[in-house]
Amino acid sequence: MLAVSSDLAFVGEAFAWARDRALAWVCTGAGNLPSYWAGYPSRPLFYSRDVCHQAAGAHLLGLDAENFAMFRHFARSATPARKWFPIWAFHFDGRIAALDYHDDEHFVREIPAVFDLAYRALEQYDWTGDRRWIDDPDLAAYYRHSVDDFVAAHDADGDGIPEAGGTADIFLGTATYNEREAPLLIAGDGLATQYAVLRKLGLHDRADRIQATYQDWWNGDHFARGMTKDGLDFDWGLESHTLVPLFGLSGTGERNELFLDYLEKQLESQPPLNIESFSYWPEFLFRHGRDEAAWRWTKHLIDSRDDYPEISFTVVEHLVAGLLGLRPDAPNAALSITSHLPAEIGELIVDNLPVGGWDLRIHQIGKHTTEVTVHSGPGPLTVTVGPDSETHSAAPGSTARVVQPKDHA
Template structure:
């Protein structure tokens, strides 16, 4: 079982709570007919939702819930039909029945553009973690990936620019452009656009992704920050929450001065007008880790920890942030490789995660501040190539340990 230890007692206590609470949400075998599944949505609704499953999947993998991830992602994939114009359904009960609360008929059900791409992106991310070929070869999943960037886009791209549009009504049963249901009615939103860009890159379609990014960088900048989206009347530069922070989360805003200014804007607005719902905060550590704003990432991890909120997304993502986030894990199980790149803030001097699964490898990863990483391969099918920070690759056979110093004159 995944374990975590640290010189910071807050980390150890939080991990113990999050691991137990997340595993308590597992519904596999809890009732006759249940799919392998876990609770993903409001605690008051016995269901799993597409957005929540996408964001809980990494934490679920770390906790050994690969069968649950696969079954739920495939169930969503199967629900995207021509009659539904290639939108997946929004929620299911644990036995696989459609959640009637969010579905009335094939032309009137909750649907949000980011979820279409999110499912593809996060499913392929599970392939990175597991190396399980089913994530690529399963007919339902493989068809879904194709449709999400093919038929779905064609069915909803009225202006022919390669980007799907929503109705602009803000009605979730007609379809919205953004995950933030409290926003003004957008036709295209930053979160949907960022996820489409990320999926195209994940699928190796770099030219298409590059065109989307180039138009975004050229057109959506007002000199101070990026627009959250476009309404029928033009670009909307109001504060957008998910439609804003998904942009740097998935790399749409690129790197460099403009991106840093945008991150400054996000930090300022989060202080002035934070989100009302706790699950929205659960993305923020990922945003700031990606751009090496590690103290900001730790601030929002602490916010989630201190909330002890019972929304399942909180416990699952706290597991993710404390392990994959703080250690900077980037797996490629199919290639037998792993990147480890410390994101420990000043408040954490030591962090050790044991029984981290990357494909068939069982690992112990220990980080001392920013200067020393120790990796032990407990077991595995062969050598694992581990790259630590900017150091060269280290090839570790099962049963071996490597201790790598990243100390330099610049960071001593």
């Protein structure tokens, strides 16, 4: 079982809480699909948005069967009659949740979920190397439908970007995960998830066009959260802003850094009312090297001890993949590690880390020393470490030790 320890006792204690709480949400068996709770604790259901964001933590905890069953169930639900939108929520036995579904013309649907499901499913292939994530007929069809048929069915102006109706009715569909911004026709998180899955599928020309469109949403300080019938909307948008750097749509460089500055200010001055919206913040901050801020918000999630299932699952992810900057590529027997340890954490040890068929131990000291031990695996694993991208091959039963220059610390 995955284990985490650190010279900062708080880390080990937080991981133990998050691991145990997340595993307590597993609902597999007794007539249920392999599944885990993903949504409000008061609703015995799994929701698409929540499953997408819980999947990485679930993999780290060994819940690959649950991930596969739930993602495939969503994929199967995206039909021509529903204009290729997946169902929003299911009971653990696979029944559609009537709370969020009236009929095929009137059910909760949010554009980012369509692409998020495809991207996160493909990300599970990176973690596991399990060919089912690529070869399963339902998932393979869903990937194609999400970027082709879904877009065609909802792209009134032919620019390759699907639009929502611009109403305040989530049963008629919204452009964003933030339901308080329902009047948007196009939202940043919808664009970001579409961009990410296009890149994941190797459709780079189409992804580049999405990114070029988004660059026109700049006002000199930050990007718009979306577009209404009256034009660009530059108000603070929560997911419609924070998911943009998470999925890489804002790119890199000076404009992206200014945008991140804006986001950090807004996170302080206008935090969300719902705890699950906080769970994205460490992910995008770690990805862009804002390590102290990422750690601050990770601690916020930990200290909340909130019972919303997404919190425990994402805390597991943040304490492992976030702090270590893990980028798995199991199909190609490779793993990238870039330390994001904040000043408060001198060292972090993650043991029994599952990447494909490999069982790993990673001992990270600050931002300068990385040790990777391969307990077992199908063969050598290529490990790339740090900002200098030093590459080493670690065979089963061996340890690779990489020391980066101290100026990276």
